[in-house]
Amino acid sequence: MNVLITGGMGVNGAVTARLLLSHGIRPVLMDNRMDLSLISDIKNDVELVAGDILDPQSLEKIITDYRITHIAHLAALMPGPAEADPRLAMKVGVDGTVNVLEAARAHNIRRVVYTSSKAAFGAITGKHAYPEYLPVKEDHPCNPLDLYGVIKVCCETIGNYYRERYGVECVVLRFVSIYGPGKQARHGALSLHGQIIEDVMDNKEVSIAGGGDQRNDTMYVGDVAQAIFLALKTDPLHQWTFNIGTGKGVTLGDFERVLKSMFPRARIKIGPGLEVPGMKEMRKNSYCIFDISRAREHLGYNPEYDLEKGIKAYVEAIRRLR
Numbered sequence: 001m002n003v004l005i006t007g008g009m010g011v012n013g014a015v016t017a018r019l020l021l022s023h024g025i026r027p028v029l030m031d032n033r034m035d036l037s038l039i040s041d042i043k044n045d046v047e048l049v050a051g052d053i054l055d056p057q058s059l060e061k062i063i064t065d066y067r068i069t070h071i072a073h074l075a076a077l078m079p080g081p082a083e084a085d086p087r088l089a090m091k092v093g094v095d096g097t098v099n100v101l102e103a104a105r106a107h108n109i110r111r112v113v114y115t116s117s118k119a120a121f122g123a124i125t126g127k128h129a130y131p132e133y134l135p136v137k138e139d140h141p142c143n144p145l146d147l148y149g150v151i152k153v154c155c156e157t158i159g160n161y162y163r164e165r166y167g168v169e170c171v172v173l174r175f176v177s178i179y180g181p182g183k184q185a186r187h188g189a190l191s192l193h194g195q196i197i198e199d200v201m202d203n204k205e206v207s208i209a210g211g212g213d214q215r216n217d218t219m220y221v222g223d224v225a226q227a228i229f230l231a232l233k234t235d236p237l238h239q240w241t242f243n244i245g246t247g248k249g250v251t252l253g254d255f256e257r258v259l260k261s262m263f264p265r266a267r268i269k270i271g272p273g274l275e276v277p278g279m280k281e282m283r284k285n286s287y288c289i290f291d292i293s294r295a296r297e298h299l300g301y302n303p304e305y306d307l308e309k310g311i312k313a314y315v316e317a318i319r320r321l322r
């Protein structure tokens, strides 16, 4: 398997590259920003290519030069930058994804994994929200609330079209909220959990006035990598869209408890209630727990990181990368 990771120097790409390496696969990391900060320790073990998914020729050249057989398509703009520049977000999201799928079609790529998000669903309400948190399945209606979610739904649909019309095996993975090293620096406000962990590591005081009781499926980036790897290699596949999370809800209060056990001198105060003050409307309405039974059954996906293991891995990664 020769794997190209678009957006390979990002948060999820860096961890996916590490997992592939541990399975003896030397991935090609393509990114339009040569920021090696998340891969400084493995930079000599992977292929690094500066390239833009908006440039079809450079995609084709990489595929030919490295005899690529599988693509993990991660390059995208996050919600904040997408709202700030809708045209660019659409270009990178939609045109970029079509470029990847066209290149896959032209070069008989075995599998394309598209990384979507729970933002595709939009508001999660009723029985799927507090207090019942009935797990959300893949067939939950998609009514995205922000541009990022709109682009995800659009690209999922295009991926499905390419599979049905041209036989390009595009697998869609929809992720819940993710925490992982690098997200805090790159995604800022989107990374509340990372911010809490890093503030505790830096011996800073953490004080959040509320939201400590809200449940949310929150996954460590190591399980993102597992899902991407399984979606690349599981053959044959009979399902093409998967909800990926932990299948459990955790609260900020749980984060506080685990961090205090790891850092006994940590100064964290998280107030009760369901809302973190100042959280954007879109995020406030998306707390939920994913039903991951389809991924378990068809991909053999089995989340490895509970909160203790995830936070420990996060702390170790930050210490390694700093």
Ligand SMILES: NC(=O)c1ccc[n+]([C@@H]2O[C@H](COP(=O)([O-])OP(=O)(O)OC[C@H]3O[C@@H](n4cnc5c(N)ncnc54)[C@H](O)[C@@H]3O)[C@@H](O)[C@H]2O)c1
Binding pocket: 006, 007, 008, 009, 010, 011, 012, 013, 030, 031, 032, 033, 051, 052, 053, 054, 073, 074, 075, 076, 077, 078, 092, 096, 115, 116, 117, 118, 174, 175, 176, 177, 178, 179, 183, 186
């Ligand atoms: N982090 C999350 O919480 C989360 C949740 C659900 C889904 N996802 C999805 O996972 C994927 C990866 O997310 P991430 O957290 O690693 O984001 P990231 O921002 O850390 O990484 C994305 C990478 O794509 C690169 N990129 C952007 N435009 C590009 C272009 N035109 N050509 C080549 N590279 C380009 C960026 O430089 C960046 O390194 C995205 O599709 C994202 O929507 C992330």
